[in-house]
Amino acid sequence: MHFFQSEMQPPQIEGVFWQPDLKTTPPKGNWDLLGVSTFVPQWSVVQNKSWFDHDIGFTKWDKNINLKQLNQNPWAENIILGLAGEYDEKLARSQVVQLAENSQQIIDKTQSVPLKGYYFPVEADPTWLGVGILGQALSTLPKPLWVSIYSAEPMPEHLDVWLKSWLPKQTQVFFQDGVGVGTRSPQQARLILDDLQQEFGSENIIVVLEAFRATKNGKFRSAYPWEIIEQLKAYEGQKVYIFDGPHYMNRMSVYVVALWYKLKYASNTRVN
Incomplete structure (x- = not known):
């Protein structure tokens, strides 16, 4: 039987993702109004080029940002640093070992930056027959470490068994809700989330809105603010990360969602 353990508790909007590109560099926003304090740049390096001005041994994109300056934003008090990845999923999966080696280089070069953890940006789903190599790559990288998963099926069966078959212990998981791509409803995403958390623990499986x-x-x-609100209603009592803030949640959208949040949960919590 599925149930909501903390039905009336507000969702805790802890973090936002960002896919770095030239248009949104440097990232700007007001996501802290939602309670966001953690920022997740999806990649440090993609196509062997760095998005950061920190010397990490790679050539740089035409625009880049300073991690310590990024850390000064209220919505980026904590940073989970995305490591080495590729834009193309098939290419990324075929180069997992090399990306893990590049990621270790990034980690070695960013020891002076206070970080909440790392995110290895090679996404997994049950159609990836060689996903075991991802597990092997993750086991070589330091913790705290995050990886993300998704499924193209509305209600995938045995997703927990699949995940357990390759995920190294002490590796945390971002579960992409699939609502944005039209795979499932927020309510269906919540049921899957509950099942995964029952197996792995609520702190180890976090939903990505x-x-x-x-x-x-x-x-x-x-997404329109009211569409985001429907997702947040389904994720009551959960930590939530938003994908992605700089591209899809402008200041006005944040104001509307923050106002709804304050009105609905005024007696439960306070949004800064």
Whole structure:
């Protein structure tokens, strides 16, 4: 039987993701109004080029940011640093070993930066038959370490068994809710989340709220505030990370969601 353990407790919007690109560098926003204090740049290095001005042994993109300056933003008091990745999923999966080696280099070069943890940006789903190599790569990297998973099935069976078959112990997981891509409803995502947390623990499986929606031309738009609110209602009592703030949650969207949050949960909690 599925149930909501903390039905009336507010969702804790702890973090936002960011896929670095030239348009949104440096990232700017007001996500702290939602309670966000953790920022997750999805990659430090992609296509063997660094998004950060820190000398980590890679050539740099035309725009880059300073990690210590990023840390000064109220929504980035904590940083979970994305490591080495690729834009193309198939390419990333085929180069997991090399990406893990590059990631270790990044970790070695960022020891002077206070970080909450690391995120290895090679995403996994049950169709990846060679996912064991990801588990092996993760086991070589220091903790705290995060990885993300998704499923193209609305209600995948035995997702917990699949995850347990390759995930190294002490590795934490971001579960992409699949609502933004149209795979499932927020309520279905919550049921999957509950099942995974029952097996791995609530602190080890965190839901990622997809703050976008697919359009008919195959692209994506920002989710409307009321769409995000429907997701947050389903994730009551949970820590929530938003994907992704700089691209899909502008200042006005944040104001609307923050106002709803304050009105709904005024007696439970306070949003800064």
